[in-house]
Amino acid sequence: MCFPFAFSPLCTAELDALAADPEVAARGVQLAAVSCDPVPALRAFADARGYRFPLLSDFWPHGALARALGVFDHATGTALRGSLLIDPGGVVRWSVLQEAGRLRPHALHRQALQAVPSPA
Template sequence: MAGEGLSVGAVAPDFTLPDANKAPVALSSFRGRQPVLLVFYPFAFSSVCTGELCQLRDELAAFVDAGVQVLAISTDTSQSLKAWGTEQGFQFPLLSDFWPHGEVAKAYDVFFDKAGMALRGTFLVDVDGVIRFAEVNGPGQARDQVAWQRAVTALVLSRS
């Protein structure tokens, strides 16, 4: 499997990936403006990923209210992400790390080479591009999103 993911305190590697509409989204475009929650997941349309991202969709207001941009990343194609995002009503960008295959997941040390997919890596990146929360779960292990919300709250409080 992949490694343990990047550590808290590391500088988040910049990237530019196409969203579901093939528009480029760069992590660096948020630097100096707002924190970003990066949510890597294995595959669109899979049951655990759908459950996790639907929970994120349903609780998105907590992140938006805190000024955090959510970016969800998988190795699926943009076309697949568009169909899935439309079906599920996701209101945050779904980014395609399809080609070069898994390069961003590799940069964050969450690429599962044997299966050609990202693990469930979650990284909260502050406005300076530093990782303030990091978590990596295996393919079948759903994440506890309460930890993300605590990390966002702590980040917001530290900026106050």
């Protein structure tokens, strides 16, 4: 999942919903979130919210991962709201990109999670 800003209301709401969703653990999915924020900001954000999944910094070279994923917003210098479901072989199985200023509906993430087979 790519997100624009740590501590912003929309990003916090999205990450909180995913962190609390029992389907993430039930399906054995490793959640990770990426923003162009620096490491100290992401560490403070994770600590403040109690996130137990990695928050990854795409700060330097600035936005390199977001650019590679096609979700870098050149006007703001941030990642757009993009979500990917990548299988263990590195193949993207699902993705969604949300326009700036709008939440990704959690139902979209839930549908993608439910398509992942439960671990045996």
